[in-house]
Amino acid sequence: MRFRHRAAAGFATLLLPLAGLVGLAAPAHAATEATATYSKPQDWGSGFEGKWTVKNTGTTAISSWTLQWDFPTGTKVTSAWDADVTNSGNTWTAKNKSWSGSLAPGASVSFGFNGTGSGSPSNCTLNGASCDGGPSVPGDSAPSAPGTPTASGITDTSVKLSWSAATDDKGVKNYDVLRGGTKVATVTTTSYTDTGLTAGTDYSYSVQARDTADQTGPVSGAVAVRTTGGDTGPGPQPGEKVNLGYFTEWGVYGRNYHVKNLVTSGSASKITHINYAFGNVKNGQCTVDDTFAAYDKAYTADQSVSGTADTWDQPLRGNFNQLRQLKAKYPHIKVLYSFGGWTYSGGFGQAAQNAAAFAKSCKAVVEDPRWADVFDGIDIDWEYPNACGLTCDTSGAAAFKNLSQALRTEFGKDYLITAAITADASSGGKIDAADYGGAAQYLDWYNVMTYDYFGAWDAKGPTAPHSPLTSYSGIPNAAFNSADAIAKLKAKGVPAAKLLLGIGFYGRGWTGVTQSAPGGTATGAAPGTYEAGIEDYKVLKNSCPATGTVAGTAYAHCGTQWWSYDTPSTIAGKMSWAKNQGLGGAFFWEFSGDTANGELVTAISNGLK
Structure with a gap:
């Protein structure tokens, strides 16, 4: 039985800095001292709840804030709380309430809204600058993906990784080395030796470039590495049953x-x-x-x-x-x-x-x-x-x-x-x-x-x-x-x-059966949760408990149903x-x-x- 729920992908929970979504329309000045992040706490199909959190990441107090973002056509705010929200077409503007504009360094404030549609926000600015807190500068592109790493010098506990350089319009500063998707090192060269590994173990490595403005680019392809030693191969080990x-x-x-x-x-x-x-x-x-x-x-x-x-x-x-x-x-x-x-x-x-x-x-x-x-x-x-x-x-x-x-x-x-x-x-x-x-x-x-x-x-x-x-x-x-x-x-x-x-x-079963022992006649397939004639063990153990065994397996007769499992x-x-x-x-x-x-x-x- 194969179901198709690809539409559900549009309703996945979001928790992200909006700078990653688009090229941001921020003015050409230095890094902002505040961030704005968006999440979707609830989505009930016909509508959703959105939430913005504004945080002062600088060293001086903020006296007020204005947040702007775009929603695609068909997605809009229907009501809001803890901020004054207006729109001009697909562009939405939220301004602080009188009591929520002042933010000390490190402080944050949130506001929420109800909306309709399935779109995600884009082109986010906070007080006219990037919502991710910078230090991105308009026109400064993120770096490209580095080449997929190659592995060499593999031992029981270490591996050397090398990759071709990424490119960037302002220059690449360094690379994050990812093991299984988790950063394990940041290096300025195009090679790295990972140590402290476990013998006979599978690992996956990829890399990601960072430019001089600290923007990260796409993650490279992954290389699979198996350290030496450990077991004797991919199959069962001596004496091990599968x-x-x-x-x-x-x-x-x-x-x-x-x-x-x-x-x-x-x-x-x-x-x-x-x-x-x-x-x-x-x-x-x-x-x-x-x-x-x-x-x-x-x-x-x-x-x-x-x-x-x-x-x-x-x-x-x-x-x-x-x-x-x-x-x-x-x-x-x-x-x-x-x-x-x-x-x-x-x-x-x-x-x-x-x-x-x-x-x-x-x-x-x-x-x-x-x-x-x-x-x-x-x-x-x-x-x-x-x-x-x-x-x-x-x-x-x-x-x-x-x-x-x-x-x-x-x-x-x-x-x-x-x-x-x-x-x-x-x-x-x-x-x-x-x-x-x-x-x-x-x-x-x-x-x-x-x-x-x-x-x-x-x-x-x-x-x-x-x-x-x-x-x-x-x-x-x-x-x-x-x-x-x-x-x-x-x-x-x-x-x-x-x-x-x-x-x-699972079990297989018939209905219309009067004989408890195997060999009885039936009128058709017994009802099942997903398909007639078949049912999971977890259901049958309670709905039709076993009443006998034959040829090393169990059978059950309950009412007019007969099952084996x-x-x-x-x-x-x-x-x-x-x-x-x-x-x-x-x-x-x-x-x-x-x-x-x-x-x-x-x-x-x-x-x-």
Whole structure:
């Protein structure tokens, strides 16, 4: 389910010095001794509340102030308090009240107003000068962006950065060096050595120039750096089992599930990897799907992993920035960008026709300078090579292997490359349709989708668990179970350590069912919050508690509804089985189906120890 709320970007909270928005129409004199900043405390769609704060930043008292700004056509002030506000066309003027004009050094005063429209203020002046307090001089342009830094001399604890100079009409004074978006140094040269780093850790660096008037220009592109030492590579470490969860890009809308939920639920400390789902595959190329959710959506301080609000002018916002903050807080987590999925797998057939070009396009997305430090690899979710999913693919049995080889050639050994694959173990079924055994040499692991075997797409049943660990008497298709899928992949030459067992954080169900045990008849799909026949575990555990188990998973009969899903208890059994099989760990679809305290993630984590 993919929602589009790009319009919401216009209502993000603003807290900014207006000088950053426009070339300010200030008189040609020295720096002002006061600033004016604007914020939007409330926005209710049909209107908003605006607030200005005037502060004396000088060393002498101010006796009065006049603030002017422009609103675009369609945005206007409807009422104001604590200042006298008038307008001439789109230009608005606020003058102090008799009691609010006098400001001692360091003192500030605020006034507010109600308005309509979605525009932001521009061309702000305070007492005829720049609202940012200067020392900008009219006609003095900000410097250009420096070149993207290059890294050299990388050690366990340090890295040397170099970049090409920025240009400025009055001259560049110095450069701010940013690590992960935070300033770590200011230098006058075009190089800097950052020290005190942690071995085997990913960092991202960019730089920003400052001119002789202290104006800063655009931030450069970012370079990703990994210090030497530490662990032995991007994959799981010796003895470590993978506990990977899918984070859905669209979940930030209707599901209201954000990266910070991984922290508040306690899940972030228990997982090892995240698959960010999904990038699209268009015209044989990898591409970002929802750009607003991915890198533009603004987060307030209370919504943010770091506790810091996004600003209007920062180079990266959205899920990608929140993932960056998550990795800073939990350095053990690796993040992979997953492309495809049920909806977007139709593009893989064209991609397979020129696998090298496809791989190059994917690396360009993963290594985009704006978020080069966020992703540790790529996951390909092709449903299904040389078989049918939402659409049917006829690329041939070798296409998946060829695509995997091209990705490894392009990305090299320092990136994780994984794939989510079918768990259809039937003779001549989907596992037999592609060369999964041959492709395994190029991949770090397979996410074997050992769920969705049975469901209400068979509207009349028979009822059956959608994620059986083993076969059982009366199962509608004896080959549709996790154990047979794992065994078949092993037989094709896939090492056990490269196989992850799949867990669904949801149930599938029917309605019109009278029989409690599996195998009953039904009249159709049970109602679900987002889609008939499917519901999150966090809902089902209370609305239809488990009444029995079959084939290593749980089922529930409540009223006329029949559901199957995994519980902490059945997950414990599945993890024990996975360890006995020598599997590399487990993965799950997806985080938002879990409870607020992450009880399913905890069950996987505990079971893999």
